Amino acid sequence: MIEVRPFADRVDETEWVALREVVPAATAPLVLRSPEHAGGMVTLSTVLPMAWPAMVRGDGSVFVGLQTPGRSGDVSRDVGQAIVAALAAEPGDAISHLPRDDSAPRLQDLLDPAPLEVTVREGFDYWVEGVPDPTGEIAASMERANASVVPTARLASVPSAYWCRMRERSHLRWAMPDDEDTLLDAMARLSSAKGLGLGEGTKYVGSFRAHGLLVPVWDLPLEMPAQECEEPALALRARLDEAIASPRPPTDDERRARSGLLSRQLTLR
Numbered sequence: 186m187i188e189v190r191p192f193a194d195r196v197d198e199t200e201w202v203a204l205r206e207v208v209p210a211a212t213a214p215l216v217l218r219s220p221e222h223a224g225g226m227v228t229l230s231t232v233l234p235m236a237w238p239a240m241v242r243g244d245g246s247v248f249v250g251l252q253t254p255g256r257s258g259d260v261s262r263d264v265g266q267a268i269v270a271a272l273a274a275e276p277g278d279a280i281s282h283l284p285r286d287d288s289a290p291r292l293q294d295l296l297d298p299a300p301l302e303v304t305v306r307e308g309f310d311y312w313v314e315g316v317p318d319p320t321g322e323i324a325a326s327m328e329r330a331n332a333s334v335v336p337t338a339r340l341a342s343v344p345s346a347y348w349c350r351m352r353e354r355s356h357l358r359w360a361m362p363d364d365e366d367t368l369l370d371a372m373a374r375l376s377s378a379k380g381l382g383l384g385e386g387t388k389y390v391g392s393f394r395a396h397g398l399l400v401p402v403w404d405l406p407l408e409m410p411a412q413e414c415e416e417p418a419l420a421l422r423a424r425l426d427e428a429i430a431s432p433r434p435p436t437d438d439e440r441r442a443r444s445g446l447l448s449r450q451l452t453l454r
Contacts, residue, residue, distance in 0.1 A: 186258055187258040188259035188262070189396070190398070191260040191291075191396055192260070192292070195292070195298070198362060198398070199345035199362050200300065200301045200303060200344065200345050201292075201301070201396075202345070202360045202395050202398050202400070203345045203358075203360040204229070204251055204252075204301075204303065205231075205396065206360075206395045206396070207347050207358045207360065208231055208303075208305065208347055209333070209334045210231055210306040210307065210309055211230075211231050211303055211305045211306055212228055212229060212230050212231075212303075213228070213229045213301040213304065214226060214227075214228055214229075214302060215229050215249070215297075216296065216299065217295055217296060218295070218296060219290065219294060219295050226247075227247045227249055228246065228248045228249070229248075229251060229301070230248050230249065230250055230312075231252050232250055232251075232252050232330060233248060233250035233312070234279075234330075235279075235322065235326050236250065236252070236254070237253075237279050237280055237281050238253050238266075238267035238270070238281075238283050239267040239270060239274075239279075239280040240278070241271055241274045241275065241277065241278045242276065243276050243277050244276065247272060249264060249267050249268050250264075250267070251264060253267070256283065256284070256286075257287050261292045262286075262289050262291050264292055265290045265292050266283055266286050267283060269289065269290065270283060303339060305338060307334065307336075308330070309330045309334075310331070312327055313327065335349045335350065335351060336349060338411035340357075340411065340414055340415055340418055341415060342415040342418055343418045343422050345360040345361070345362075346358070346359040346414070347359070348405070348410075354404050354406075354407055355404075355405040355407055355409050356403065356404060357383065357403045357405060357414055357418070358401075359400065359401055359402075360395070360399075360400045361398065361401065362398065363399070363429065365399050368429075369399070369446055369447070370428070370443065371425045371428035372401070372425070372443075372446055373435065373442040374428040374431070375421075375425065375428060376389070376442040376445070376446065377439045381421075382417075383414060383417040383421060386405070386409070387404065387417070389401065390403065390404050390449070391449030391450065391451070392451075393451040394450065394451070395452075399450075
């Protein structure tokens, strides 16, 4: 059975969704709270070499990957299983494969509830920090991964919004915590009033569903840097909150706008 919202009940649910589906290279420290590991530390990584679920470096530091193939239908349980397996491994071990385990602990049970402190990375060189003259499969995997990294920055003004620069356009991809229907109603009101943009030259292009949440996406001018998104994003969030709080029923124009928004949605598992 697929867990539609695997990161629900975490205050930072939107960050987990963004790191799983949007951000190419990032890390965050995880503090364990389960009785047998209380106070222990693990580093969350968007990706690990060869898409491993987890690894233990030679110095004993534990890394767990988030963008890995699912096993149980519950990403939270799969990552929890990888953490437990890595904690039982020896320095230098790679957790390259894990069987399905529907009894593995979930992240909600393993981790301290404090929100993630995300560090966006330019590449994956941190895989081998402190490793003298890394060679072989890990180095080759790092080179391939680094070549595919899209420049990305995390906005400071609003949670879980990430700017990225592609070849022809920049984009803002923003994981939002609101109930999907409520958010769509609010976005339709703004769209009908021409208030869904992020400033001159920007355009709302659609959204995708990921792990039970909606992730709207905007096109930005190529030359628009991440810092120029801060104030427009904050203002847009305020407009959305105002629209969500309004008890007024939708107009015909807003209903049509909502249908247009729905036609531009995709679902990611």
